[in-house]
Amino acid sequence: MPGICVAIKRAYVPEPMYDEFCDELAKLARDAVVDDGFKQGTTIGPIQNRMQFEKVRALLDDARAHGTVLAGGEPLDRPGYFIPPTIVRDLDEDAPLVREEQFGPVLPVLKYADIDDVIARANDSEYGLGGTIWGKDLDRAMDVARRIDSGTVWINQFLAIDANIPFRGAKQSGLGGELGEAGLHEYTQAHVINAVALEEA
């Protein structure tokens, strides 16, 4: 979602299904209702503030120049900070839209041929907050998940945040954690009292 730090920010898709996957995403993006959040049926509201809006706009300009925009791609021509859901394919791994954290409804879709290569590309980031793996073979998906260097990896679901499960960032995504008992400990000092009886004088 526009404005979630743990939203999916880049998708890696196997080469043989790349075209079909991208086209399906584009179809969904074109069906979205982008409008004032008070209007019934709105699925995507505006970007929260002008600074972020301008940042996303600049990333879109770059994406249009270096990739293929399948849906969205430009702010709506109306007051407010509206950017329609945007699907971009054929970008290089080092494109700003792929490298930088952005808070817009914009998804770059990248292809891969080799699992080791895609894991390396996913991990090649200063960030390590979340991430998702999508696969039918759960054991294989778990193996891939273990190799992703982030605080949380969701398999076949996203943003399954629960007040009883700690949530933490790896690398430069954070220090310490929130939620769960670990989140409670963050607000305390461990205080050890170590006692023995005084020996007889």
Added chain:
Amino acid sequence: MDRDYRMLIGGELVEGVTQFDVINPATDAPFARCPKADEALLERAVAAAKRAFPAWSALPIEERTALVDKLADALEQRAGEFASLLTSEQGKPLDQAMHEIMASVFTLRAFAAMRIEPQTLKDEGGNKVIEHRTPLGVVAAITPWNFPVILLMNKLGPALVTGNVMVAKPAPTTPLTTLLFGEICRDVLPAGVVNIICDQNNLGSKLTTHPDVAKVAFTGSTATGRKVMAAAAESVKRVTLELGGNDAAIVLDDVDPRQVAHKVYAGAMTNAGHLRRDQARLRARTDV
């Protein structure tokens, strides 16, 4: 502009030294004014929290958690009002705003149900070693504009349950739901346990370097997180930093592309996954 918003300092709703506009991102137009604190008001807020700490931390945990539950109940009762204000200042669709409020209610209740018991690390040959968990004191909570309500509750819940007191500072573009929550805090909590001040990103370093602040709980960008950590180093304050991300989705080759495209789209463009889980739990709770 049909309503006044005030900060909460020492149990009193106070006006700012000045005010600034809050913009509705769907219209690019101001729709409310936010009170703005100066350094003197920040000092008052920290001092009020510090004064409240001894009595609050000495309360039996059952009394503190009962009050946190009361905060949750009050928030739930006014959920519609909070959701509407959240959509106005944040922009998210109203149903998603309502989900954030209800998830916030759930989060407060979840923390109110948690307990930390002392751990016996050793008990042999007349040597007894016990680890207790003690509160830190004044916690500064600095929250962002993407989830202004729940990301405050993620900090306020555990801080209060464990006996800490708080000075909260919301993002300048989404301060109003936090100020509205301040009205609930004033009605429910002893004076000074929660204080709320607003700024335009000019008081952050004053708060993160303040000698009477024991911990900074920050959610925001990695760039600002680095500054918070550097500021905290001066007096070795505790920090919890929830910073940026660039989450990857890896689609494996054994899936149906169309099925998974729908899920990945939702994960990139909506926050429905978050909501479903919390809502399910809330419903389960209500059924009991």
